[in-house]
Amino acid sequence: MTARAPSSAMSPPPPARFAAYDRQTWKEIAHLLANLPLGVAGFVYVVVALAAGGGLAVTVVGLPLLAAALLGARQIGKAERARARGLLGLRIDEPSPMPKQRDHGFFSWLWSSLKDPVGWRTMLYSFMRLPWGVVTFAITLTGLFVLWPVLPYIVRGLTNADRLMVRGLLSPSDELERRIVELESDRGTVVDTAAADLRRIERDLHDGAQARLVALAMGLGLAKEKLLEGQADDTVAAMVDEAHGEVKLALQELRDLARGIHPAVLTDRGLDAALSSVASRCTVPVKVTADLPTRPAAAIEGIAYFTVSELLQNISKHSGARSASVDVWRADQRLLIQVWDDGRGGANLDGGTGMAGLADRLGAVDGLFVIESPVGGPTTITAELPWRDRDRDHSARG
Known part of the structure; x- marks a missing residue:
């Protein structure tokens, strides 16, 4: 009678389901599974921010709340870019920081924050993540137990869509948009500088050359009266000499002023x-x-x-x-x-x-x-x- 081999020797060992998955595939799986909870958090953030900021826009607190939410969205985008770098191997540069405000006033900050394109794109990204997170979570979780032989290919396709979304909404804006924001801020600086230069020129003319020329005209007028009265004595000569000195000083100040505008x-x-x-x-x-x-x-x-x-x-x-x-x-x-x-x-x-x-x-x-x-x-x-x-x-x- 032939001895019967143990059943464990007759049947092959269960397949190692995930043995073929490399490290990058596991990172991508983790990214797709995390899409749902993060998508829920981002969706709630956007809905609450828009409802509170938009609903209270008629009051004094609505727009500041919305501006603060847009600044917070920048931090969400920063975290999402870090997640894409760590799990998807996607390198995305950080967008340009908020432009510096010249007057550092509240309304200047408010307007700059409300028109921040980086914040609005991140809000759109967070809003879209919930339905996408539901899809990726369901497919990935199901694939781990049902579609495991082809799951790496499914995961790669889903994460490629994720990469496109991150590049499209969380990458820095194009150079033209960045320069427009910078130039909007710099335009005010140029205008203020030009106005300050005009005020300086007006002040120099009023306090310097103009005052000297007025004094010169008065001095020459007095000298003319004395000459007409036949008093051409040393007093008149002294007045003419003083007027001559004032002319030289006024000319020198005008030269200095012209040099200050643009030297020859x-x-x-x-x-x-x-x-x-x-x-x-x-x-x-x-x-x-x-x-x-x-x-x-x-x-x-x-x-x-x-x-x-x-x-x-x-x-x-x-x-x-x-x-x-x-x-x-x-x-x-x-x-x-x-x-x-x-x-x-x-x-x-x-x-x-x-x-x-x-x-x-x-x-x-x-x-x-x-x-x-x-x-x-x-x-x-x-x-x-x-x-x-x-x-x-x-x-x-x-």
Whole structure:
């Protein structure tokens, strides 16, 4: 009689269902299963935010609630991008931060938050995740027990749809949209700067040259009366001499004012000669080095000149330096400026020396402004501007 083998030896072992699943497949499965609970949370967040913010929009709290919800949506988007990186291997850059507000006021913040495209796209993404999460959760969970041989292919297809959704709604907006947001913020800075410059010119004219010319007219009027009365004595000569001095002072102030608007040497001879000229008026010895094979566009040249001019004025007034230097050069499509001094240091954007205004002006034209000024010195300030060729600028205007 033949011995019967144990039944366990006769039947093959149960198949290892998930042995063929690699690590990435398990990550994708985890992502799809997490879609449902996260989709529920996101859907509830959006519905509550829109209901509360929209329903209370007629009151003073509705719009601020909606603005705060949009800021919170940015954090949801950040978490979802991190989840996509960790589980789907999808690398998505972070979108641009909220643009800085010039006046830091409540209404400025409110308006900027309400029109934030990143927040609104994330709200749409969160709203869509609930129905999609139900589908992916059901298919994945069922596939683990029914469709396991083909589940990796199903999972890959579902996660590819997830990747498209993340790219479409959570990736940074295109360059044009980003630049529109930045330019909307920078436009106000440019307008304020231009208005401040006009006020400065009006003040200089009113308090300086205009006042001197009024005094000159009065002095010449008195001298004329004395001449008509036949009193051509030393008093008249002194009055004419004083009027002559006032004329010279008024002319000098008008020249300085014109130089402050746009110096003739910059137009005629370029940045190297103009910076050497402004450096010669600094109370600290300044070495100027300019390595520019060609001239940049007039607008860029003007911004560079006035940046250096204001920095040298700060060195004269505040630094206590014994020497300084200005270096200007071109690197690829950027114009770089570096101003150094061996003064006491401690310069910053909030020091009341006009640094914040310079940073705003450069930021308005896609430039950079960096201060390195430890207490005790030295101070190194680097400014960077986009390079535009002068010839191209002329042809564009023509």
